[in-house]
Amino acid sequence: MLNEQTTAAPRDCGDCPIRHRAVCARCEADELKRLDELKYYRSFEAGQTVIWSGDHMEFVGSVVTGIATLTQTMEDGRTQMVGLLLPSDFVGRPGRDAAAYNVVAITDMVMCCFRKKPFEQMMNETPHIAQRLLEMTLDELDAAREWMLVLGRKTAREKIASLMAIIARRDATLNLAGIDKPIVFDLPLTREAMSDYLGLTLETVSRQISALKKDGVIHLQGKRHVTVPDFERLLEEAGDDSDGGMLA
Amino acid sequence: MLNEQTTAAPRDCGDCPIRHRAVCARCEADELKRLDELKYYRSFEAGQTVIWSGDHMEFVGSVVTGIATLTQTMEDGRTQMVGLLLPSDFVGRPGRDAAAYNVVAITDMVMCCFRKKPFEQMMNETPHIAQRLLEMTLDELDAAREWMLVLGRKTAREKIASLMAIIARRDATLNLAGIDKPIVFDLPLTREAMSDYLGLTLETVSRQISALKKDGVIHLQGKRHVTVPDFERLLEEAGDDSDGGMLA
DNA sequence: CGTTTGGTTGATGGTTATCAAGTCTGGTGG
DNA sequence: CCACCAGACTTGATAACCATCAACCAAACG
Numbered sequence: 001m002l003n004e005q006t007t008a009a010p011r012d013c014g015d016c017p018i019r020h021r022a023v024c025a026r027c028e029a030d031e032l033k034r035l036d037e038l039k040y041y042r043s044f045e046a047g048q049t050v051i052w053s054g055d056h057m058e059f060v061g062s063v064v065t066g067i068a069t070l071t072q073t074m075e076d077g078r079t080q081m082v083g084l085l086l087p088s089d090f091v092g093r094p095g096r097d098a099a100a101y102n103v104v105a106i107t108d109m110v111m112c113c114f115r116k117k118p119f120e121q122m123m124n125e126t127p128h129i130a131q132r133l134l135e136m137t138l139d140e141l142d143a144a145r146e147w148m149l150v151l152g153r154k155t156a157r158e159k160i161a162s163l164m165a166i167i168a169r170r171d172a173t174l175n176l177a178g179i180d181k182p183i184v185f186d187l188p189l190t191r192e193a194m195s196d197y198l199g200l201t202l203e204t205v206s207r208q209i210s211a212l213k214k215d216g217v218i219h220l221q222g223k224r225h226v227t228v229p230d231f232e233r234l235l236e237e238a239g240d241d242s243d244g245g246m247l248a
Numbered sequence: 249m250l251n252e253q254t255t256a257a258p259r260d261c262g263d264c265p266i267r268h269r270a271v272c273a274r275c276e277a278d279e280l281k282r283l284d285e286l287k288y289y290r291s292f293e294a295g296q297t298v299i300w301s302g303d304h305m306e307f308v309g310s311v312v313t314g315i316a317t318l319t320q321t322m323e324d325g326r327t328q329m330v331g332l333l334l335p336s337d338f339v340g341r342p343g344r345d346a347a348a349y350n351v352v353a354i355t356d357m358v359m360c361c362f363r364k365k366p367f368e369q370m371m372n373e374t375p376h377i378a379q380r381l382l383e384m385t386l387d388e389l390d391a392a393r394e395w396m397l398v399l400g401r402k403t404a405r406e407k408i409a410s411l412m413a414i415i416a417r418r419d420a421t422l423n424l425a426g427i428d429k430p431i432v433f434d435l436p437l438t439r440e441a442m443s444d445y446l447g448l449t450l451e452t453v454s455r456q457i458s459a460l461k462k463d464g465v466i467h468l469q470g471k472r473h474v475t476v477p478d479f480e481r482l483l484e485e486a487g488d489d490s491d492g493g494m495l496a
Numbered sequence: 497c498g499t500t501t502g503g504t505t506g507a508t509g510g511t512t513a514t515c516a517a518g519t520c521t522g523g524t525g526g
Numbered sequence: 527c528c529a530c531c532a533g534a535c536t537t538g539a540t541a542a543c544c545a546t547c548a549a550c551c552a553a554a555c556g
Contacts, residue, residue, distance in 0.1 A: 072397045075489050080400040082393035093386055100390060127375050134382045137389060138341055142348060144392040145330035149320045151399040152328040152447025156512065191535060199400025201513055206536055223520090223535065241323050404544065439503060449545055454504055471503065471552095 011041065016112070021088035022062040023136065026128040034122060038114050044068075044105040050091070051103040059113040060092030066109025067188050070101045071196060081196040083140070086170070090136055094120050106193060151199045154239055159198040160208040161237035164218060168228050183228040212237065259289065264360070269336035270310040271384065274376040282370060286362050292316075292353040298339070299351040307361040308340030314357025315436050318349045319444060329444040331388070334418070338384055342368050354441060399447045402487055407446040408456040409485035412466060416476050431476040460485065 013019060013036050024035055041064070044050055050068060051057060063085050070083030082101060085091060091103060091111065123129050150162050171185040187194075191209075195202040212218050217237050219227040228234050235241065261267060261284050272283055289312070292298055298316060299305060311333050318331030330349060333339065339351060339359065371377050398410050419433040435442075439457075443450040460466050465485050467475040476482050483489065 070393075072393065074397070074401065074487050076487075078401040078487075080397040082396050095383070101393070127378070130375070130378060130382055134378060134385065135343070137382065137385045141385060141389045141392060144389060144396065145318075145320065145349070148330050148392065148396060148399055149322070149328040151396055153322065153326040190533095202535080203514080203537085204512060207512095210536075239322050239324075239326075438501095450503080451505085451546080452544060455544095458504075 012036075013039075016064070018062060018064055018088040018112075022112075023090050023129060023133050024062075026132045027126070028128065031122075031126050031128060034126075035114070038118050038122070039112050040114075042111050042113050044109045044111070046105060046107050046109075048105045049102065050105055050109075050111075051099045051101075053099055053102045055099050056097060057092055057099050058116060060090070060094060060116055060119055061111045061113035063087050063089050063091065064110040064112050066105060066107045068103055068105045068109055069193065069196075070103055072101055079196045080199060081193070082144070084197070090133065092116070094123055094133075106190075107188065156198075156200055156204050156208050157211065157237065158239045159200060160194075160205065160212060161217065161234055162240070163194060163198060164212075164226065164228065165231075165234050165238045165240065168226075168231065168234065172231075183231060185226055187224045187226060260284070261287075264312070266310060266312055266336040266360075270360075271338050271377060271381050272310075274380045275374070276376065279370075279374050279376060282374075283362070286366050286370070287360050288362075290359050290361050292357045292359070294353060294355050294357075296353045297350065298353055298357075298359075299347045299349075301347055301350050303347050304345060305340055305347050306364060308338070308342060308364055308367055309359045309361035311335050311337050311339065312358040312360050314353060314355045316351055316353045316357055317441065317444075318351055320349055327444045328447060329441070330392070332445070338381065340364070342371055342381075354438075355436065404446075404448055404452050404456050405459065405485065406487045407448060408442075408453065408460060409465065409482055410488070411442060411446060412460075412474065412476065413479075413482050413486045413488065416474075416479065416482065420479075431479060433474055435472045435474060 013024070013032050016022075019025070024032060027035065042061075044066070053072070065087055068085040068091075069081050070085060071079055071081050073079045083089075085103070093100070094116070123133070150159055154162060167185055167187065168183045172183055189197065191202045191205045194200075195205045198205070200208075209218075209220070213220050216229070217233055219229065221227070261272070261280050264270075267273070272280060275283065290309075292314070301320070313335055316333040316339075317329050318333060319327055319329050321327045331337075333351070341348070342364070371381070398407055402410060415433055415435065416431045420431055437445065439450045439453045442448075443453045446453065448456075457466075457468070461468050464477070465481055467477065469475070
C-alpha cells in the first residue's frame with residue numbers, strides 16, 4: 001500500500017493551469033483570494049487510491065495535473081468506470097459525507113483541495129462557485145448520458161472507436177490542432193482500464209484495437225501511441241455519423 | 249402525429265403536488281410568487297413527443313404528473329433511454345438552446361413550464377433556484393452512474409431485477425410502505441421501453457421477466473402488475489448485495 | 497371481425513466472455 | 527552486459543449469453 005502523500009509546492013491561483021476551467025473559474029479577485037487561503041495541494045502517485053467508496057470524505061477538490069478514474073465495483077469484482085477525471089474536473093460532492101465511488105490516480109496527479117466544511121460554507125456565500133459547479137455538473141451529466149448509449153447499444157468495435165474519438169477530440173481541442181490533419185495522441189489508459197470504461201473484457205479491447213489497426217482506421221506505434229489518419233472515418237466506425245447531412 | 253397540447257387549468261403553487269421536491273422547492277414566498285406569474289401548464293398525451301433532439305427549446309419545466317422518457321438514438325434506429333422523468337423532475341438545460349435528447353410522454357403528463365429566457369434571468373437573481381437545481385443535477389448524475397454499472401456489467405437477469413428494484417424502491421418510499429411487507433406496483437413501462445432502458449431486446453426482457461416469475465422472485469398479475477414477496481431476494485438477483493454487513 | 501398493439505415463446509447464430517498460452521518491453525540485479 | 531522477471535498486451539480455442547428471425551397469443555379497438 002502506497003499511502004504517502006507529499007504536499008506539493010504551493011502555487012498562486014493566478015498561475016494555475018486550470019484557473020479558467022475549474023470550479024473557481026468564475027470567481028472574482030476577492031473570492032479567489034479567499035479560496036487561495038483555503039486551498040492546499042496534494043500529490044498522488046500513479047496507481048494510488050485517492051478515495052475508497054464509502055469512506056468519509058474530508059475534502060473536495062480539483063484535478064490540477066494528471067488523470068484519475070471514478071469506478072464502481074460489485075462484490076464479485078466486476079468493475080465499471082463511471083468517470084474519467086481530467087485536469088479541472090471536480091472531485092467530491094458538497095453536502096455528502098461518504099464517497100460514492102473509488103477514485104484512483106492512473107498517472108501521477110496533483111489535486112487542489114479544500115476542506116469540505118469551509119468550502120461548503122463559501123459555496124453558500126458566493127454564488128459564482130455554485131454557478132460554475134452547476135455548469136460542470138450538467139456537462140458531466142451529458143457526458144454520462146452519451147456514455148450510456150455507448151455502454152447499452154454499441155458493439156465492441158464501436159465502443160473502442162468511440163473511446164478513441166473521445167480522446168482524440170479532447171487532444172485536438174487541447175492542442176489546437178486543425179481537423180483534417182492526422183490526429184496523434186497517447187492512450188492514457190491500459191487495456192484493462194479501457195475495458196472497465198467500455199464494459200468489455202481486456203481481451204476484447206485488445207482484439208478490437210488490433211482489428212481497427214488492421215483496417216487502417218488507426219495506426220499504432222508501440223502499445224499506446226495512436227495516429228488517426230481520418231477522423232471522419234473514425235466517427236463512422238464509432239456509429240457517430242455526425243456529418244449532419246451537409247449534402248442535400 | 250398527435251400535436252395537440254391543451255393548456256391545463258391553472259393551479260396555485262401552494263397546492264402543487266411537487267412543491268417541495270421540484271426545482272422551486274427552496275423558494276421563499278416572494279420568489280414563488282414571481283415563478284407563479286411566469287409559469288404555465290402544458291398537457292401531453294401518452295405517446296406524444298414533447299421535444300425532439302436538436303429542436304430549439306423555448307421552455308424548461310418540471311413534470312407535475314405522469315412519466316416521460318429521455319432517449320438517444322443512432323441513425324440506424326438503435327435507442328438508449330438515458331433518463332426516466334418522474335413527477336418533480338426537471339426538463340431542459342438552462343443556457344442551452346437545442347434539446348440534446350428526445351423527450352416522450354409515456355403516460356398522460358402535465359408539465360409546469362417557464363419560458364427559458366425569463367427563467368434563466370430569475371436563476372441569476374435568486375440563488376435558491378440554482379441551489380436546488382444543482383442538488384437535483386447531482387442526484388441525476390449519481391443515478392446515471394449507477395445506471396452505467398447496470399448497462400456495462402450486469403447480466404440480462406440482473407438488469408431486469410435492478411429495474412424492478414428501482415421501481416419498487418421508488419414506490420415504497422412514495423407509498424410509505426414498510427419494508428418486509430410484500431411490495432406491489434404497476435410497471436410504468438412497456439417491454440420495449442424496458443429494453444431501451446436496459447440495453448436489451450424486448451424479447452430478452454420478456455424472457456427474463458418470465459424467468460424471475462418462474463423462480464418466485466416476482467409474481468405477476470397480467471402483464472404489468474408486479475408483487476415482490478421478498479425485497480432482499482430481489483436485491484440479490486440484481487447483484488446489489490447491499491445488506492451492508494449487518495452482522496459481525 | 498379484422499386489425500393493431502403489446503407480449504410470449506421457440507430455433508438459431510453471432511458477438512463477446514472465458515480460459516489458456518504465449519509475446520513484448522522495460523526494469524532489476526547478478 | 528545479459529539473464530531474468532513482472533506487467534502489459536496479444537492471440538487462440540471454446541462456450542455462454544443474448545440478438546435475431548419467426549410464429550404465435552391476447553386484449554383493445556374501430
